Amino acid sequence: FRRVHACVDNDKTHALPPSLGHFKLFNVGQPAHNLPPSILSKGGVFLSMYQREAMWMSFEPAYPKQAASHAVKISVGGVNVLTGLPQNQSVEGKQDYVVVGGVNGQKWLDGICTTPSVVRQLVAMPLGTGYTVEGQVTGKEDVGGIQIDVFEQYSSGDCHFTRNGLGSPNLNNYMSPRQLGLRHGDIVHLEYSVSYKLTLLNFHDVSPLISTISVFQSTFGKGKTLRDYNVQNGSTLALLVCFGSRLGDVPPGAHMISGIAAGGQISQKINRDPHPAWAYNTSNATRLHLTVINAAFFTQITGLPSPPSPISPQTYLQLKLPWYSLYDEQIPAANNFMVSSPLANVKSVGQMMGDDRAATGRIHSRPCGYCSYELATLRLSPCGHLFCDNCATTRLCPSCGVPVAHRLPFAAPMPVPGREDGDGVDATSLDERIIKLQASAKVGEVLSFKLETHAVAEPSGISNPEVRVENRGLM
Structure with a gap:
């Protein structure tokens, strides 16, 4: 996962921007007592991103000398970045994964596929704002982060x-x-x-x-x-x-968490897999869940200094940093795009902000400043503190005691998503997941959980009229 500046969000399709280095990853099992239950329930790793900061992914097989490739399905907030379908759905004949390794493996991925050979950058935005790909495609923001599912190719050995x-x-x-x-x-x-x-x-x-x-x-x-x-x-x-790290509704603490929204356009092709989808072992997939932490809360969670803020495109030009293009004309493009793809209608952050200019005073959804059971619906004036309808009935602000002059509504009443079903895990409990997370962190391993509601479909690619693979649910 690499840092990169957010391309100018206009009608131009940009070349690949240069990297600003790696994001530092943190094991969820290390600061478990400080993390919200929604993060603990998924496990995996987390990193910190500033609002509207962009990232890209580079792929390198762990064993470059091996001829075998891997099918890697990538989802943002549970939405497949190649097809726009939920991660547990697929369409026969449409490649919904990138192939890593092998002869023509994918090297980089910079965004979600909105049109053939064009992606929109992966940009961080807080959950609950409606800017994320997940929010626009599903109408909800209850997953967040990035999900990576890896399917190993069946080995033919020396046969x-x-x-x-x-x-x-x-x-x-x-x-x-x-x-x-x-x-x-x-x-x-x-x-x-x-x-x-x-x-x-x-x-x-x-x-x-x-x-x-x-x-x-x-x-x-x-x-x-x-x-x-x-x-x-x-x-x-x-x-x-030689084991490496095993990668197997907006919840409490949602204000700390970001989802992935769409940014500027970049020219990028998804390489076609020369192998059919049934070449991969779908019964033994590996999951990595990546949670994106709002940089404003990074120190609060980890006790470490906040990461450096991203630089602007103007700084790029001043530093005369190069932009890149892949010479991959000999590699066919994947048949992943559908005319009816939900990603084709996903608006970028810039487009949505432009649409919101008329709605002055738009505020990103945050929990009530008093009860934390409801999302804030009102901003008190003049202090600016946020509360739900039920907690904003007092004459004095519950937070600072300043007399309330006006109550400015900006959202409809709603409970904090995730509190309804109690699916979260308490870090202080003896829940088996917490024990496993902390035990894995002590030995330098990463543990991700496959929640039943976040199941992923088997890879879909080249169709085969003669072979029908039995659908097997992931554990």
């Missing part, structure tokens, strides 16, 4: 199919016989090599991508035999598992 035996080109393991042009009676040859590593892994629930075999404190190299390492009968092989 290869050929039509005419040794020396012939390998057939695509993920294509059907009809797609390969095979006919009844054709002979297909299977070439394979025995892998001691995969044989050992058959006894353990461990991915070959995160494990190595060690013999006599030396790594067991690919293509080597036991004789190469002088392994005798009775010798012990060690299986080393």
Whole structure:
């Protein structure tokens, strides 16, 4: 996740702006006692962004030498950034994920796809304001943040199919016989090599991508035999598992949380996946939930200084920083865009602010300054404190005691979203999720929770008329 300035929000489609460095990520399990229940219930990581600050994502496979790719579904507030559909829905034949790794993997993603090969920047705006993509598409702002679901490609190991035996080109393991042009009676040859590593892994629930075999404190190299390492009968092989961080209605504290809104336009293509969607293991997806904290509350939550404020486009020009363009004309674009895509009608922050100019005194929704059960609906004058209808009936301001001259309404009455169903987790309780969050943080791991209401659909891409994959719900 990288910092970047917000492009000018006009009719121009901009080149890729330069990066300002990484956002610092924080494990939700570390400051658990200071975080709102809505963040704790999802786990994952959080970062801090200023209002209207932009970000972009860069992708790099953890194992660059591996030929396998991953399908990565990205959602903002539960809305898929490529299709505009809820994260638990998909349309057959439409690629709703970016492919990371492999030959033509996606390098960068700067925004939501509003038209083919054009994205609008990912810009932070407070929840409850109606500016977010989630708010415009769903009419609610009860998820927030960014959700990333990773689907690992099925591994064919060292198995290869050929039509005419040794020396012939390998057939695509993920294509059907009809797609390969095979006919009844054709002979297909299977070439394979025995892998001691995969044989050992058959006894353990461990991915070959995160494990190595060690013999006599030396790594067991690919293509080597036991004789190469002088392994005798009775010798012990060690299986080393290298685990990384496991990524598996506006709630209380919503004023601390931001959602993702749409910013200026950037030219960016989503690369087409050469593999079909069924090439990925949909039964073992990994979830990372990223919460975006309003920078104004960063110190209150973490005790650390606030991050530096973003620089302006004028500063970019003064520093003569370069803008970028990807030379990827040889890579086909993904078939992810739909004419009826909800993202096509998403307004940018600038457009919405322009629409709101007539509504003077517009205030972002915040909890009542007294009861915290209701969203604020009134601003008291002259002090400016915010309260709900029920708490603004006194002659003196409940916060400062100043006599109330006027009560200025700016929103309809509404309870703080998230308080109705009690789905949140109390940080001081013995809830199993809190225990797991804190235990993971102590060993440097990140834990995300897949809430039933935030389920994600399996990747959708190239349709296959011959194969129908059974729908399997994620745990």
